[in-house]
Amino acid sequence: MISTENVSFHYTAGSNVLQNVNLQIKDGEFVAIMGENGAGKTTLVKMFNGLLKPTVGSVLVDGVNTREKSVAQLSRDVGLIFQNPDHQLFAETVREEVAFSLRNFGFKEDIIQGRITNVLTTLDLDRYEKSSPFVLSGGERKRVALAAVLAWDPKHVVMDEPTIGQDYLQKDHLRNFIVQITSQGKTVVIVTHDVEFVAECKPRVVLLSHGKIIADGPAAEILTNPQTLQQASLVMPQIASLMKNLKDFNPPPNIIDAFSAKAFFSGKLKGRVAAGAPTQRR
Amino acid sequence: MDSPIHRLDPRSKFILTIGFFVSALMFTNIIALLVIFFAQVPGIVLAKSPRRWLRSLRGGLFLFIFIFVMNVIFGTPIVTALAFAIRFLAIMSAFSFFFMTTSADDLGLALEQIHVPYSISFTFTTAVRLVPTMAVDAQTVVDAQRSRGLELDKGNFMKRIRNYIPILIPLIISAIRRSVELAEALESRAFGASEKRTAIVTLKMRIADYLVIVATIIGLGLAVYVYLRVPLPNLVIPIQIPRLF
Numbered sequence: 001m002i003s004t005e006n007v008s009f010h011y012t013a014g015s016n017v018l019q020n021v022n023l024q025i026k027d028g029e030f031v032a033i034m035g036e037n038g039a040g041k042t043t044l045v046k047m048f049n050g051l052l053k054p055t056v057g058s059v060l061v062d063g064v065n066t067r068e069k070s071v072a073q074l075s076r077d078v079g080l081i082f083q084n085p086d087h088q089l090f091a092e093t094v095r096e097e098v099a100f101s102l103r104n105f106g107f108k109e110d111i112i113q114g115r116i117t118n119v120l121t122t123l124d125l126d127r128y129e130k131s132s133p134f135v136l137s138g139g140e141r142k143r144v145a146l147a148a149v150l151a152w153d154p155k156h157v158v159m160d161e162p163t164i165g166q167d168y169l170q171k172d173h174l175r176n177f178i179v180q181i182t183s184q185g186k187t188v189v190i191v192t193h194d195v196e197f198v199a200e201c202k203p204r205v206v207l208l209s210h211g212k213i214i215a216d217g218p219a220a221e222i223l224t225n226p227q228t229l230q231q232a233s234l235v236m237p238q239i240a241s242l243m244k245n246l247k248d249f250n251p252p253p254n255i256i257d258a259f260s261a262k263a264f265f266s267g268k269l270k271g272r273v274a275a276g277a278p279t280q281r282r
Numbered sequence: 283m284d285s286p287i288h289r290l291d292p293r294s295k296f297i298l299t300i301g302f303f304v305s306a307l308m309f310t311n312i313i314a315l316l317v318i319f320f321a322q323v324p325g326i327v328l329a330k331s332p333r334r335w336l337r338s339l340r341g342g343l344f345l346f347i348f349i350f351v352m353n354v355i356f357g358t359p360i361v362t363a364l365a366f367a368i369r370f371l372a373i374m375s376a377f378s379f380f381f382m383t384t385s386a387d388d389l390g391l392a393l394e395q396i397h398v399p400y401s402i403s404f405t406f407t408t409a410v411r412l413v414p415t416m417a418v419d420a421q422t423v424v425d426a427q428r429s430r431g432l433e434l435d436k437g438n439f440m441k442r443i444r445n446y447i448p449i450l451i452p453l454i455i456s457a458i459r460r461s462v463e464l465a466e467a468l469e470s471r472a473f474g475a476s477e478k479r480t481a482i483v484t485l486k487m488r489i490a491d492y493l494v495i496v497a498t499i500i501g502l503g504l505a506v507y508v509y510l511r512v513p514l515p516n517l518v519i520p521i522q523i524p525r526l527f
Contacts, residue, residue, distance in 0.1 A: 046425070049429055051428065051429065070433070071428045071429065072428070072431045072433050075428070075429050075430065075431055076431070079429075080429040082425070082426045082429070084422075086452060086455065086456055087419070087422050087423050087426045088426040088427060088430065088448075088452060089452060089455075090447065090451035090455075100430060100432075100448065101430035104430060104431030104432055104433070105431045134455065149429075149430070
């Protein structure tokens with residue numbers, strides 16, 4: 001479990017980036033931390049692996065205060081994938097890039113080679129293992145950065161803006177991948193502005209605004225509340241917005257994704273057919 | 283930040299900086315160099331930047347110690363070695379003071395007005411402007427690699443040097459990428475299309491600027507006089523360190 005207890009933080013005195021944040025993320029949960037630019041999202045997740053220590057309060061990872069462990073020790077359990085993969089890529093080959101963190105953590109060489117092969121195959125990067133990471137496309141470099149973190153199999157995986165620069169297909173792969181690793185019991189935390197992606201994934205949503213948590217709950221509940229979303233400078237997912245405008249059909253208030261919308265309208269159509277009502281305009 | 287020093291024309295501030303630089307180069311006497319170093323303090327206080335100035339000095343501490351130690355190792359008397367290190371600090375402080383109190387925009391305007399080709403002045407001011415951006419990038423790279431288990435402060439001296447390879451390579455590549463993108467953006471905005479450029483803002487020298495220039499010339503003249511005519515006392519520390527080389 002990752003928990004924050006009355007956490008406040010400032011970079012410069014007098015300007016709190018986080019204010020009295022209390023948050024608990026249970027093992028195996030999938031959580032999306034959302035909010036406007038400067039809300040404190042990245043600052044918050046950097047506390048999970050000890051890169052930042054709170055000014056006030058405590059952050060506990062699996063019961064251990066992050067002040068008591070080094071970043072390297074905390075990173076063994078909390079894998080943080082940065083927004084821009086170019087900030088970490090440096091090796092001559094993709095294989096060496098993935099091996100870097102495994103060597104830092106002291107894995108034996110035979111285990112390192114095995115883990116690299118597994119993770120590259122999982123992320124469809126095996127054909128690039130001898131390529132330079134710098135010649136890959138943006139999406140491929142992002143997958144290399146993901147592979148580099150997943151190779152050491154951290155218990156908790158934190159992704160900062162994982163969908164930026166990704167086309168729909170890559171986002172779909174990412175969504176399936178998140179489902180896969182959460183089913184393996186890993187905690188997944190994503191920091192994102194992408195309401196459409198969150199609507200499709202339906203995680204627990206934590207909304208931050210000006211350093212405070214203003215909402216915390218299921219995606220269907222949070223992403224259909226216009227006042228709360230406005231406070232966090234977010235807009236409703238398109239499907240939710242469409243449903244709000246189709247009041248005549250009495251849609252349930254918590255439809256935020258296309259699949260649920262399709263199921264609802266299929267039900268409505270079947271109902272109309274059963275009732276003998278016209279289903280097409282003449 | 284706003285202060286009487288910040289409001290000075292960059293050209294007058296640069297002349298003042300050169301005055302300190304030349305004075306520092308002239309002397310090897312520790313007392314003279316200490317006077318040159320501390321003579322900058324009133325200007326720094328007037329610029330409301332003592333903390334930033336001290337932080338910049340802290341950045342030069344390693345080189346200060348390195349210069350002192352290397353000189354002592356190669357047989358320079360302790361006081362002279364200390365004087366050389368203070369000279370470095372005085373020069374670094376003078377240029378630090380200039381860049382702390384001069385914005386990149388004003389610097390660019392000043393270079394243009396003294397007829398430095400625009401391509402050169404733009405290159406220079408862009409480099410200065412990108413230093414804080416690169417500093418942020420550097421911190422992000424350090425954070426990213428620490429998150430992958432890199433411990434910069436572990437290991438022997440050679441290991442610690444090698445630990446910086448995963449920091450430097452992403453930083454250099456990021457800088458190169460940024461340069462290419464900037465070049466493309468500039469070309470798309472017709473950079474260099476016309477020889478004659480116009481400017482919304484032009485710098486004008488004021489009375490305060492002329493006073494600074496006059497004071498610099500007088501100070502430099504005094505320094506030359508002292509160098510040529512005034513025998514300065516020599517401090518001696520009676521400690522003999524055996525020459526290693």
